[in-house]
Amino acid sequence: MRSATLILLGCVLPAFALAAGPDFTGTWTIDLRTKAERKRKLECGVAAFELAQSGDLITGDHTFSTVGCGRLNEGGPETVKGVVVGNTAILVVTSGRNGAIVMGKATRSQDRLRWVTLQEVKPSETPGDSPLILGSGTLIRER
Numbered sequence: 001m002r003s004a005t006l007i008l009l010g011c012v013l014p015a016f017a018l019a020a021g022p023d024f025t026g027t028w029t030i031d032l033r034t035k036a037e038r039k040r041k042l043e044c045g046v047a048a049f050e051l052a053q054s055g056d057l058i059t060g061d062h063t064f065s066t067v068g069c070g071r072l073n074e075g076g077p078e079t080v081k082g083v084v085v086g087n088t089a090i091l092v093v094t095s096g097r098n099g100a101i102v103m104g105k106a107t108r109s110q111d112r113l114r115w116v117t118l119q120e121v122k123p124s125e126t127p128g129d130s131p132l133i134l135g136s137g138t139l140i141r142e143r
Contacts (some may be wrong), residue, residue, distance in 0.1 A: 021086045022108045025053045028139035044069040047134040048142075049080060049106075049113070051089075056087050058082040058089055064132040073097040073132035082106075091131050092121065100124040100131030111141040 031038070033045035045067035051060035053107045055081055060080035064073040082091035089106045101122040107114045116136040 008112070021084060021088075022085060023053050024051045024058055024089050024108055026051060027142040028113045029142050030134065030137045030139045032137075035057065037067050042067050044072075047139070048139065049082065049091075049115070049139065053084060056084045058084060058091065061132070062093055064134060066132070071097075071130070071132060095124070095131030095133055097132050098124040098126045098129050100133070102131070102133050113141070115139060125134040 020097050027048060027050045029046055029048040031046055033042060037045060046063035047062070047064045049060060049062050058081065059078050061077060062073075062075040062080050064075075065071070073095050075094075079094045079096055080091055082089045087108050089108070090103065091106055092103050094101050094102060099122070100120065102117045103119055103121050104115060104117040115134055115138075117133065
C-alpha cells in the first residue's frame with residue numbers, strides 16, 4: 001500500500017507542479033521616467049529583473065538606474081533568489097551597490113510582473129546610501 005501511494009505521488013506531483021503557476025523566466029523592465037523625461041529622451045531611469053526559474057526556485061539579476069544615469073545599481077549574478085508559490089514569487093534581492101538586502105513579492109499576470117518590496121532584511125553597508133532596489137511597480141516582459 002505504501003509503495004502504491006509513493007508511485008501515485010510520483011506521478012501526480014510532477015503534473016501538479018507543471019500546472020501550478022506561470023513561469024517567471026525572462027527579462028522584466030519598468031521605465032521610471034516621467035512622460036516629460038521620456039519626451040526629452042533622457043537616458044536611464046529603468047529597473048529590471050532578469051529571472052530564471054527551475055521548478056519552484058528562481059535565481060537572477062537585477063538593475064536600477066536613476067534618470068540621467070547619476071546613480072546605478074548593477075546588481076550582479078545571483079543577486080536575486082527566490083521561490084515560487086502559485087502565481088507569486090517571494091524574492092530576496094541583494095544590492096550590488098551597497099550590500100543591502102530586501103525581500104519582496106512578485107505576482108505574475110500575463111506579460112506583467114507586479115513587484116512590491118515587503119521588508120528590508122539587511123541595511124546598506126554604507127549608512128544613508130540608497131540600495132537602488134525597486135520599491136514597487138509593474139514590470140513588462142521584454143523576452
